[in-house]
Amino acid sequence: xxxxxxxYLSRVIGNKVFSEEKKVVGRLLDLVVDASYIRPKVIxxxxxxxxxxxxxxxxxxxxxxxxxxxxIETRNLKPINVKKEDTIMLVRHILDKQIVDMNGRKVxxxxxxxxxxxxxxxxxxxxxxxLEGLLRRLGLAKPLKKVLKPLGKNIPSRLILWDDVQPLAxxxxxxxxxxxxxxxxxxxPSDLADIIEELDKKTQxxxxxxxxxxKAADVLEELDVEAQRNVLESLPVxKAADVLEKMPAxxxxxxxxxxxxxxxxxxxxxxxxxxxxxxxxxxxYPENTVGAIMTTDFIAFKTHFTVEQTIEExxxxxxEPDEIYYLYVVDNEERLCGVVSLRDLVISxxxxxxxxxxxxxxxxxxDTDNVNSLVEIxxxxxxxxxxxxxxxxxxxxxxxxxxxxxxxxxMKRKLLL
Numbered sequence: 568x569x570x571x572x573x574x575y576l577s578r579v580i581g582n583k584v585f586s587e588e589k590k591v592v593g594r595l596l597d598l599v600v601d602a603s604y605i606r607p608k609v610i611x612x613x614x615x616x617x618x619x620x621x622x623x624x625x626x627x628x629x630x631x632x633x634x635x636x637x638x639i640e641t642r643n644l645k646p647i648n649v650k651k652e653d654t655i656m657l658v659r660h661i662l663d664k665q666i667v668d669m670n671g672r673k674v675x676x677x678x679x680x681x682x683x684x685x686x687x688x689x690x691x692x693x694x695x696x697x698l699e700g701l702l703r704r705l706g707l708a709k710p711l712k713k714v715l716k717p718l719g720k721n722i723p724s725r726l727i728l729w730d731d732v733q734p735l736a737x738x739x740x741x742x743x744x745x746x747x748x749x750x751x752x753x754x755x756p757s758d759l760a761d762i763i764e765e766l767d768k769k770t771q772x773x774x775x776x777x778x779x780x781x782k783a784a785d786v787l788e789e790l791d792v793e794a795q796r797n798v799l800e801s802l803p804v805x806k807a808a809d810v811l812e813k814m815p816a817x818x819x820x821x822x823x824x825x826x827x828x829x830x831x832x833x834x835x836x837x838x839x840x841x842x843x844x845x846x847x848x849x850x851x852y853p854e855n856t857v858g859a860i861m862t863t864d865f866i867a868f869k870t871h872f873t874v875e876q877t878i879e880e881x882x883x884x885x886x887e888p889d890e891i892y893y894l895y896v897v898d899n900e901e902r903l904c905g906v907v908s909l910r911d912l913v914i915s916x917x918x919x920x921x922x923x924x925x926x927x928x929x930x931x932x933x934d935t936d937n938v939n940s941l942v943e944i945x946x947x948x949x950x951x952x953x954x955x956x957x958x959x960x961x962x963x964x965x966x967x968x969x970x971x972x973x974x975x976x977x978m979k980r981k982l983l984l
Contacts, residue, residue, distance in 0.1 A: 668732060681726060783810045895965075
């Protein structure tokens with residue numbers, strides 16, 4: 568009997584299972600793999616035998632070829648208990664299901680699965696997402712290849728190594744993997760958001776719930792409105808509130824404006840008081856006003872701060888890049904007095920107070936101004952961010968150029984609808 572070194576799942580599923588005496592003892596319905604291996608190892612087989620379906624130990628199985636056909640033989644149909652944790656059924660959970668192509672950063676459909684036979688067992692090594700995988704299952708791949716060969720054509724085939732895929736088992740199947748979605752957490756938030764948006768609502772919420780709070784907050788910012796609404800309305804309120812607390816208040820305000828009022832209220836009540844009140848203040852601003860899109864995450868220093876003190880404080884705070892486009896200077900009443908660039912800060916003597924090097928001619932806007940006024944200001948003065956003051960000239964926020972562009976795109980989309 569020719570040894571089989573590798574085979575496609577479609578070649579063996581549905582085949583008869585023989586005893587060593589060549590008697591039919593059942594039919595193979597599925598293969599169960601242990602996903603804790605780098606390449607999942609087949610540990611059990613789902614077999615229909617005598618009118619009953621059972622999970623049996625795969626270590627008694629061998630697969631070989633006879634007259635060009637795959638033969639499945641077993642010495643024993645020994646029932647085996649497999650834990651749900653870290654196990655996957657290839658037909659039930661992977662075949663015809665969506666997975667993530669980690670290199671392509673997109674969701675794809677599995678048309679077939681490639682397995683390798685080694686001395687230590689049978690392992691999943693790749694998934695086939697190409698047309699050939701579908702035709703193979705229909706028994707059309709070989710005939711079509713023969714027809715196309717004289718024409719110099721071939722059937723598109725695409726295999727992705729198991730190392731480069733992330734299964735997306737449906738939560739409806741009650742599958743629990745201890746290593747669930749660890750690969751997804753390595754993706755950039757915007758790539759992960761694109762992937763989540765392609766999934767059904769239940770899987771969106773399930774995948775999102777497996778992310779840690781920091782990652783979830785970054786991804787939530789990148790999701791489209793529909794996906795944001797879905798995950799926030801599907802997650803337990805405690806989990807959703809914890810994620811929102813990791814986000815800038817202006818982003819939270821924008822998101823809560825898009826979900827049901829009752830749910831938004833529920834989330835605000837669950838959030839920590841300080842964060843919740845900050846968001847509520849932003850949500851009170853009318854749409855299309857500067858206050859509605861400004862961020863309250865900014866850095867300001869008092870006029871008497873020296874250059875040395877300011878740099879030390881920046882080292883302690885470790886601000887995000889867009890928080891230090893400009894360093895704003897305020898008086899004891901928090902009123903905006905001036906602005907200092909990083910360049911001026913770096914080249915000045917350590918003991919120089921900020922009031923000596925700050926630019927007092929600061930371009931700013933009021934929180935009640937229309938968003939359209941920002942476009943003119945940014946264009947005219949080539950700014951990356953604009954400080955926002957209230958009626959008492961108190962510095963209360965900043966609008967960065969990214970927020971302005973996003974707001975303009977949002978307004979444009981609304982006009983097109």
